Amino acid sequence: MIINGLEIAKDCRAKLKEKIDKMEIKPCLAVILVGDDPASQIYVANKEKAATEVGIISKIFRLEKTTKEQDLLNLIEILNQDKNVHGILVQLPLPKEIDEKKVILAISPEKDVDGFHPMNLGKLVAGIKGLVACTPKGCLKLIKSVQSDLTGLNAIVIGRSTIVGKPMAQLLLQENCTVMMTHSKTKNLPELCQQADIVVVAVGKPNFVQGNWIKSSAIVIDVGINRLDTGKLCGDVDFNNVSCAAITPVPKGVGPMTIAMLLENTLEAFENQNS
Ligand code: GUN
Numbered sequence: 101m102i103i104n105g106l107e108i109a110k111d112c113r114a115k116l117k118e119k120i121d122k123m124e125i126k127p128c129l130a131v132i133l134v135g136d137d138p139a140s141q142i143y144v145a146n147k148e149k150a151a152t153e154v155g156i157i158s159k160i161f162r163l164e165k166t167t168k169e170q171d172l173l174n175l176i177e178i179l180n181q182d183k184n185v186h187g188i189l190v191q192l193p194l195p196k197e198i199d200e201k202k203v204i205l206a207i208s209p210e211k212d213v214d215g216f217h218p219m220n221l222g223k224l225v226a227g228i229k230g231l232v233a234c235t236p237k238g239c240l241k242l243i244k245s246v247q248s249d250l251t252g253l254n255a256i257v258i259g260r261s262t263i264v265g266k267p268m269a270q271l272l273l274q275e276n277c278t279v280m281m282t283h284s285k286t287k288n289l290p291e292l293c294q295q296a297d298i299v300v301v302a303v304g305k306p307n308f309v310q311g312n313w314i315k316s317s318a319i320v321i322d323v324g325i326n327r328l329d330t331g332k333l334c335g336d337v338d339f340n341n342v343s344c345a346a347i348t349p350v351p352k353g354v355g356p357m358t359i360a361m362l363l364e365n366t367l368e369a370f371e372n373q374n375s
Contacts, residue, residue, distance in 0.1 A: 101346040103242050103321075109356035112241070113154050116363050120155035127370035128157040129187040129213065129362075130179045134172060134198065135165030140191045147189070150359045156366055159185070169198045173206050180208040186373055187213035187366040192263075210373060213365040216263065224270050231365050236268035238357025239300055239321045240275070246319050246346045251276040254295055258282050258309065258336075259302035264323055268300050289313075301336040311341030320347040323354050 120126060129151050133144045144160060151158040161175060172190075179185045188211045194200050204212075209219035215233035223230030243250065255277040259265040269281045277298065282289060284303075293299060293313040301309050302323035314320060314337075324336030335350030348354055 101246070103245065103346050103348045103353060105238075105242060105348055105353040106356050108242060108245055109238075109360040112357075112360040113150065113363060116360075116367060117154040120367065123155075125374075126155055126157050127186045127366050128159065128184055129189065129366045130159045130161065130185045132161045132163065132172070132175065132188070132190045134163045134167050134191070135195050137193065140193070144191050147359055147362060150363060151366070154363050156363060165195050167195075167198075169202065172198060172203060176203070176206045180206075180211065183373075185211065186370040187211055189214050189362070211369055213362055213369055214263075215267065215365065221262070221267065224267055227274065231369060232271070232361075233263055233267045234358045234361035234365060235264050235302075235323060235354060236271055237364075238361045239264075239268060239323065239354060240271045241361075242321055242348060242354065242357060243298060243300075243319055250298065253277050253297040254280070255298035255300070256280045256282060256293055256296035257300045257302075258289070258293070259304075259323075261302060264302040265300075268302070272298065272300075299337075303336050305336055306334050307336070307338040309337040309342075311338055311343070314342050314344050316343055316345070318344040320344050321354065322348050322350055325350060325355060 131144055131147060133140055148158045148160055179188050188207050190203055204216045207217055209217045212220055212231055215231040220230040224232055255272040257265050257269045260281060260283040269279045272279045280292060282292060290313045294315055296318060298319050299314060300321045304324055306326040306328060320337060322335035322337040326334050328334055333351050
């Protein structure tokens, strides 16, 4: 079975639109893009379009790639203080002269719709309600679209990034999975992977996970988006040689869910700020 991320994301957005249509004051998302990275420009345009379609007001701030760190921090502070802005997202990566960690720390945790602020990451670990990073949140929804109760399942997370791997492992733990967190230094990865009922891969290497690593009953979530020399997109999993219970395609798998979860988080941030 191929998990249709596009369709599941569409359902999420339709539900959000229905809620937001009934609201007198609309949620507002501020997106900051620094520089002219082509992939980031596309991502930001997609986020703006999706926000507008569900009735979220989006304000895009496009800053020169020569922008000084302090000027970016000043803009974030203005948006933190602005009661008409409910979510703030700084598109990554930032130009190398700007300290990404410092920028993430500057965003008010209540408006951190990416869920990247240590306060929100800490809440996730502590089991306190907070804003959860969009990609892992979307991955969990995709997994649960196949199987709603994950209790006792063996889950493997390949890749330990703060944006995907670490929060993903926490979410699966909360679902009562036995979670194995693996990374580039892990030994015997194929053997470990073969034991997993749920496989989430976010390493950014085309066709890294091979067909014989995956057991036939597994649910496989491929977070990778790699562009091959041919221009074709592919994931981190050797999709054509995997036979399993369910798998996400690339594209049209995890990607659309990340955007849908961003919109969900913006509504959640709005509700928290107005309750
Ligand atoms: N760059 C790639 N993915 C993301 C994301 O989810 N959020 C932000 N802010 N930047 C990104």
